[in-house]
Amino acid sequence: MPYKAPTAIMETVSAVGQGKTEITWNKVLVLGFLAGAYIAFGGFLAVIAAAGDPWPRELPGLQKLVFGAVFPVGLMLVVIGGAELFTGNCMYPTIACLNKRSSWRGLIKNWTGSYIGNFIGGIFVAYFLGIGTGLLLKEPWMSYITEIARAKCGFSFTQAFLRGVGCNWLVCLALWLASGSDDIIGKIFAIQFPIMAFVVLGFEHSVANMFFIPAGMFITNEISWRMFLLNNLLPVT
Template identity: 30%
Template sequence: MSYVTPAEFVAKMIDAGEAKVFISTRDTVIRAYMAGAILALAAAFAVTVTVETGQPLVGALLVPVGFCLLYLLGFDLLAGVFTLVPLALIDRRPGVRLGSVLRNWGLVFVGNLAGSLTVALMMAVILTFAFSVDPNEVGQWLGAIGASRTVGYADHGAAGMLTLFIRGVLCNWMVSTGVVAATISTSVSGKVIGMWMPILVFFYMGFEHSVVNMFLFPAGLMLGGDFSIADYLVWNEIPTVVGNLVGGLVFVGLALYATHARTGATRNRPHPGKSVNRKVNA
């Protein structure tokens, strides 16, 4: 059987979080860089398919290819380490401290950003013939989405910020479920099927993913999007990162840990064969 039970895969999650804390700085950054780059390429692919077919569902159906590849290759996304690494701290694994958790998050953030920016620059060059012509239809779409998902939120003030945060929470609820789904099977096909479903949901629903946005918005700025770097940071990236942290840690990591690693006491049940007296009202 290739299926792994919840108790077993939650133990794997804690072990994985512990292992990531002790990975060298060099390896952490390289793995995060490659994860950011591969996910950015998948996002560019999904955007291209969506624009050319006019069917967002087609893009959403295909974007998980990047997510599956990067996790099968052992690379790390910020969304995933938000969920896994704190579990090693909560489980009191030897040598795991708050500082080491924050170090891992910081290194993965830097690596993801660098990889995403690399692909954003490459795509901007491709879509404009090295900035010698105006962006094509895909490039124009990238610029437009950057504006709609920054100043578009800002136009609604506090309500827009709350909406952005909630979209970040829901996004990593799904994405981290995909991370966990990679551990529920020992076969490649089982892992891919498990990861594919929640990533499809997050992308089609338009939730906010901090690493995908590290590609979309810088690319949009390079391609003439009508928003600023400050708009991107304040009205997208920073609230999205916080929302992703809450969604992944609270609704996936802690929920699974609480019920499968630190289960509550079982209730007493009647002994087989013994009758249970019941009072019947006359």
């Protein structure tokens, strides 16, 4: 598989970032919705695959490994399908601006559109495809998604913030590595392992949590929107 040197990757990332800042806000919003939905599909798949209690107690990381092994499909859909993911856009337009290829105003336009779109997309999948279909209203998936949502709202601000830093470091690294390949197989491999790593390690992804936590909230009233926004989404973002 051919790959690019880091200097060539920098040029590619900068060019991609420039293109992202030139998209109209309405288009960014729609592509952001798709990215939020794609990440939610990855999270949804991970919940279905890893729920239940067949995991040996002496291997507590095995369930996390299964969860992490399938979750990256979401970012693969984003990259190959061409959607706008806020966490990845923290890298692309920033590098373009630092290289003086884009304006900071264009960066803010991209960030706001992709973030709002991601939020709507994640909640859409959680409510209509997770709850509306009844797929997350059956055991063991119902208990598992509510357990995930509770845990994610139980961190201190500092813990959530640092887990968000670790996550986006690996997310941006995955996208950087994927930018070094010109073929789909290379991009898939570049995405798989860094994303699997952040999931298994227990880091927090703001866009994924736009699916996980609302899905749990739609099932139980133990988690409020205030808890979701202040305990998780704000520090993780």
